[in-house]
Amino acid sequence: xxxxxxxxxxRYTIAAVSVLGSxxxxxxxxxxxxxxxxxxxxxxxxxxLQRLEQGDPKVELGLAFExxxxxxxxxxxxxxxxxxxxxxxxxxRLTLLPKYARxxxxxxxxxxx
Numbered sequence: 621x622x623x624x625x626x627x628x629x630x631r632y633t634i635a636a637v638s639v640l641g642s643x644x645x646x647x648x649x650x651x652x653x654x655x656x657x658x659x660x661x662x663x664x665x666x667x668x669l670q671r672l673e674q675g676d677p678k679v680e681l682g683l684a685f686e687x688x689x690x691x692x693x694x695x696x697x698x699x700x701x702x703x704x705x706x707x708x709x710x711x712x713r714l715t716l717l718p719k720y721a722r723x724x725x726x727x728x729x730x731x732x733x
Contacts, residue, residue, distance in 0.1 A: 629677050638675030640684055645673040647691040661690050 629637075648658050659669040664683065672679045672687060688695055698706055 627678075633677060634675070637677045640688075641673045641675040643693055644684070644687050644691060647693055648673075651691065653691075658687065658690065662686055 648655070655666050655669050655673075659666045662669065662683065668679065668683070669687075672684060685695070687693075696703060696706075
């Protein structure tokens with residue numbers, strides 16, 4: 621069986637996921653909440669929560685956002701109404717763009733002087 625290619629992430633991505641995990645862990649501990657308690661509220665195993673807090677980029681994005689919501693960590697400046705408004709605005713702007721992205725046609729460059 622051929623080996624599968626391992627996903628590699630940019631250093632910025634790794635750093636950002638690590639920061640998010642640390643924010644979650646710090647807020648959980650400041651609320652004196654055990655890992656088991658938070659994992660139970662999220663409906664995940666303690667091991668998955670530990671992976672999230674350690675900055676594993678393969679943990680689901682929705683799970684990370686849910687942990688932030690449960691702990692009261694605001695990732696955006698907007699409240700729920702603001703997020704809804706921003707999303708509606710983005711959806712309107714997206715409808716103005718083409719439905720599919722197509723590669724640009726490259727024209728031959730005449731370098732003959």
